[in-house]
Amino acid sequence: MRDDARMEQRISLITLGVSDLRSAMDFYAGLSWKGSSPDGDVAFFQAGGMVLGLWNRAKLAEDSGVTDSGGWGGVTLAHNVRSPAEVDAVIDQVGPTGGKVLRPGAETFWGGYSGAFCDPDGHPWEVAHNPSWTIGDDGSVTLP
Amino acid sequence: MRDDARMEQRISLITLGVSDLRSAMDFYAGLSWKGSSPDGDVAFFQAGGMVLGLWNRAKLAEDSGVTDSGGWGGVTLAHNVRSPAEVDAVIDQVGPTGGKVLRPGAETFWGGYSGAFCDPDGHPWEVAHNPSWTIGDDGSVTLP
Numbered sequence: 001m002r003d004d005a006r007m008e009q010r011i012s013l014i015t016l017g018v019s020d021l022r023s024a025m026d027f028y029a030g031l032s033w034k035g036s037s038p039d040g041d042v043a044f045f046q047a048g049g050m051v052l053g054l055w056n057r058a059k060l061a062e063d064s065g066v067t068d069s070g071g072w073g074g075v076t077l078a079h080n081v082r083s084p085a086e087v088d089a090v091i092d093q094v095g096p097t098g099g100k101v102l103r104p105g106a107e108t109f110w111g112g113y114s115g116a117f118c119d120p121d122g123h124p125w126e127v128a129h130n131p132s133w134t135i136g137d138d139g140s141v142t143l144p
Numbered sequence: 145m146r147d148d149a150r151m152e153q154r155i156s157l158i159t160l161g162v163s164d165l166r167s168a169m170d171f172y173a174g175l176s177w178k179g180s181s182p183d184g185d186v187a188f189f190q191a192g193g194m195v196l197g198l199w200n201r202a203k204l205a206e207d208s209g210v211t212d213s214g215g216w217g218g219v220t221l222a223h224n225v226r227s228p229a230e231v232d233a234v235i236d237q238v239g240p241t242g243g244k245v246l247r248p249g250a251e252t253f254w255g256g257y258s259g260a261f262c263d264p265d266g267h268p269w270e271v272a273h274n275p276s277w278t279i280g281d282d283g284s285v286t287l288p
């Protein structure tokens with residue numbers, strides 16, 4: 001909040017509800033992500049300047065104060081890369097890991113190139129090359 | 145992908161499906177977030193080294209290759225702050241802006257302090273102080 005008591009413009013953590021922590025961790029490990037579970041209940045992956053968490057979906061719903069209607073709930077993650085070829089390379093990694101390719105890499109209506117996959121719990125990720133967004137050496141993304 | 149063809153460990157964009165772009169933008173603007181819509185269809189907010197997007201939920205579902213079952217879908221965002229007092233200050237901002245406080249700030253079972261709110265489309269955010277996580281001057285969060 002600093003001096004002016006405003007909410008800083010950033011997201012610290014995204015927690016994905018999962019049905020089986022080990023299977024979900026194995027999926028992200030299959031995409032070369034390194035994380036750990038301090039207690040066998042929740043898992044955390046450092047993701048640039050933020051954190052990806054995995055936690056039992058029913059516990060997450062209760063903790064979040066929401067009712068779980070099942071299925072997808074209007075949130076899609078994206079992983080932006082530096083070229084269309086990198087989109088294809090990421091999508092190619094998904095096959096053997098318990099996830100599902102939702103669409104292969106292809107040109108998009110907004111002038112980029114993207115594909116999409118979901119993890120074993122159905123959480124969708126777009127893998128995208130957006131030529132108008134800048135990706136820094138540290139992977140951070142900056143809007144035009 | 146760099147040399148070793150691995151997926152880099154980062155998230156570039158989180159897109160939240162919304163029913164009315166202007167109302168959703170107004171909500172985040174009410175939390176002091178600055179963003180813009182290049183086309184009146186999608187809106188982007190720079191959020192540290194990543195981006196928060198707002199887009200029509202039906203279009204997002206179609207683009208993501210998923211079926212929309214309505215309601216919450218197992219994803220909760222979190223905004224970590226530097227003290228319990230900052231948790232309360234963020235939660236206090238939510239009232240007049242079209243969101244809903246899901247739970248006020250309180251001590252948590254994991255040794256921190258947090259509250260939660262949802263935006264006008266029901267996307268929940270936890271606002272948390274986790275004494276074991278480090279928050280940098282730029283707002284980035286680092287696991288222990």
